[in-house]
Amino acid sequence: MAFWYGGDYNPEQWPESVWPEDVRLMREAGVNLATVGVFAWAWLEPAEGEYTFDRLDRILDRLHTGGIAVDLATATASPPTWFSHAHPEILPVDADGRRLTYGSRQAFCPSSPRYRQAATRLAEQLARRYHDHPALAMWHVHNEYGCHNARCYCDVSAEAFRDWLRVRYGDLDALNEAWGTAFWSQTYTDWAQVQPPRATVTSSNPGQLLDFRRFSSDEHLANFTAERDLLHKLSPGVPVTTNLMTAACFDLDYWAWGREMTGPDRLVSNDHYVVGADPREPQAQSAYAADLTRSLGGGAPWLLMEHSTSAVNWQPRNYAKRPGQLLRESLGNVARGSEGAMFFQWRASRAGSEKWHSAMLPHAGADSKIWREVVRLGGYLQAISEVEGSRTVADVALLLDYPSAWAQEAPNQPSDEMVAFAEITRWHAALWRAGVTADLAHPGADLSAYRLVLAPALYLLTAADAERLRSYVEGGGTLAVGAYSGLVDEHDRVHPAPLPGALAGLLGIRVEEFYPTVEPVPLDDGSTGAVWTEAVHADGAEVIARYADGPLAGGAALTRHRTAWYSSTRLADPDLARWLGAVAETAGVAPAHPVPAGVEAVRRRHADGRSYLFLINHGDAPAQVEAAGLDLLTGAAWTGRLDAGGVAVVREG
Structure with missing residues (x-):
């Protein structure tokens, strides 16, 4: 066996005379997999119901002759101009009621029946034609779901939202209770009154906002499963995937997606790009994306479907990668479970929005740093082929729940600086710097295999999941919880007193009041807190550190109740690392291997x-x-x- 190596290949952008050189250079670089057809809808269906596959036939045959397998895309991420022009009702509408036009990609409403019909029709044509092609290694559905059209507020979406809510709640009484519509006289008396959270004069109902995000994620997932199931039927035995964006997309509940992408003939795959403005090290960003992707599949093999050989094109300042960074990031993903390293894209585009996005074969050609490292990486992946099929195992899990993070993003929170995703990645980076490998996990998952579970930001926590955490701790596990956690239920309704309702007994504390802060707050153990503090009363817990100054001076800041730890503030990075290190030591967690800094x-x-x-x-x-x-x-x-x-x-x- 061998690791997959290659990238997105877009032959439709180039004259056919270039194709032989592409295959020759792919072989030189050690490429063994090409993703073909991601944005080729207009190339494959130039008019409604008119399919032209002769050029795709030739490129697949040429790749197969060159010993290169194909990850064949269904091309459904970018409806062609003729389709959007003929069916403008498929175009998305934003919360302000503006219908967005075509001219980019993903310009469609995820609830549109007409879009789904056209997408599955194209996928069917491809599956019937290529299901037994010798080059076919896997199917690639769509591309980066929800990247640009996460939510649509049109009338079609409104009706689909109502249908989704009927299934979830059954009747309007249950919906009104869940959303707390007695507040501000929002009570619904007819289903026709229920709509998406469109722009209004002030903040929308938090329960409505939360459920609309759940619904929108489910609509995208339904589009994926419609294509996936068709491919399984017409092309049995061939794995099906779609490329997630675990470090960049926070609009889809990837735990639900992971369940649909794990199992026979399914594969979790991911795209990851380093963000220059991110305060974390590039390698810490990459490690988080890889660890989350691995976790979505329960530790099963996954694939890095896209990353960049050097600079991207969509950031305010697009940094070129330093010498060797391409190799380090690629092998870092393989270390964390990827069964290969793929890139966007094979040959740099001469036109379009991504013409300055780096590629395996850059504009500078083969006499370049990028090409030399591409060839070197191909050799490395061949040299370590015996590693393929092994797994990365962790003793630590960080809890991540998308609806919890969404609820915390709703308006009218005590502090808009309490961003869940940022805190979760910050705690992960602290573990990464300490050399500790970690999984991500849903709070409702079986956590018994982990020595240590961390909950950096778990604002929303169901009673059932809180009970699972209690059982985990009573079973001997160690739990560390970050501030502003356990406060609301699945409908974003505050748990009964005392705070933090779902976790108060487990943590042995009582939170009386929140104290957001602008200035850093010293603790009596030498640590520093920022952004957030809480008036905490120990109710059975041991106080590890107290606030040394400010309105909460003398109050509990860090506590421990048996093996359940709590931080009521956001510790500065060095202090967070020290605190987590102490917690990890009590849990018997150690780095993967002793290594020097860096x-x-x-x-x-x-x-x-x-x-x-x-x-x-x-x-x-x-x-x-x-x-x-x-x-x-x-x-x-x-x-x-x-x-x-x-x-x-x-x-x-």
Whole structure:
């Protein structure tokens, strides 16, 4: 077996005379998989019901002859101009009532029956024609669902939303109770009165906002499963995937998506791009995306479907990658469970919005840093082929619940600086810097395999999930909870007193009042809190640290109740690292391998016990890492020296 290696290939953008050179250079680089047809709808269906597959036939045949497999896309992410012009009702409407026009991608309403019919019709045509093509390795549905059209507020969406709510609540009495519509005289007396949370004079109902986000995620998922099920029927045995965006898209409930992408003939895949404005290190960003993607599939093999060889095109300032960064990021994803490394895209485009997006074959051609690293990475992936099929295992889980984060984003919170996704990724980065490998998990999941569970931001928590956390702690697990957690139920209604309602007994505390803050707040253990503090009363918990100044001076800041820890403030990064380190030590959690600062170490294991230590030096100086085994990248016994910016994959033992 071998790791997948390649990228998005868009032959429709180039004259056919270029295709032979593409295949020749792909072979030189070690490419063995090309994603074909992602944005080729207009190329494949130039007019309604008129399909032209002769060029796709030729490119698939050429790739197969060159020994390159195909991840064949259904091309449904970008409806062609003729379709949108003929059926303007499929175009999305924003919350202000503006109908957006075509001219970009994903310009469709996710609830549109006409869009879904056209998309599944095209997928059917492709499946019937190519289900037994020898190049076909997997199916690629759509592309980056919800990236640009996460929610639509049109009348079609409104009717679909009402249907969704009928299934969820049954009747209007239950809906009114869940949303608390007695507030501001919002009570509904007829289903026709219920609409999406369109623009209004002030803030909308929080329960309505939350359910509309749930509904919108489900609508996109229904589009995916419609195509997936058709492909399974017409092309049995061929894996089906769609590329998620685990570090960039917060509008889809990826736990629900993971359940639909895991199992026979299904594959979780992900796109990840480093964000220059993100305060975390690029490698920490990449590690989070990989760990979450792995977790969505329950630890099963997954695939990095897209990342960049260097700069992207869509940020305010698009940074080129430093020498070796391409190799380090790619192998970092493989270390965390990916069964390969794919890029957007193969050949840099000469026209269009992404013409300045880097590619495997850049505008500079083969005489370039990018091309040399692309070829080198292809060789590395071949050299470590025996690692394929092994798994990355973690002792720590960070809890992530999308509806909880959505509810926390609703207007009229005590502080708009309490952003759940930012806090979850910040805690993950602290673990990454400490060398601790972590999974992400839903609070309702079976957590018994983990020594330590962290809940950085869990504002919404159902009674059932709170009971699962209690059982986890009573069973010997260690839990650490961040501020502003356990406060509301699944409808964004405040739990009964005392606060934090769903977690008060488990944490042994009582929160009296919230105190958002602008200035840093010192703690008596030398730590510093920021953004948020709480008036906490210990109700059985041990006080680990107190506020040393400000309106809460002398009050509990950090507490411990048996093996359940709580932080009522957002600790500064160094202090968070120190606190989590202390918690991890009590839980018996250790780094994957002892390494000096600046070196990342991750371990993959086969079921038969074979293990592989991935070492990545992100620093500017050589490092010494003690380990015994064979470095698969060099074929020589591991000497312990890891060059500056270097990588190694050590078969241990």
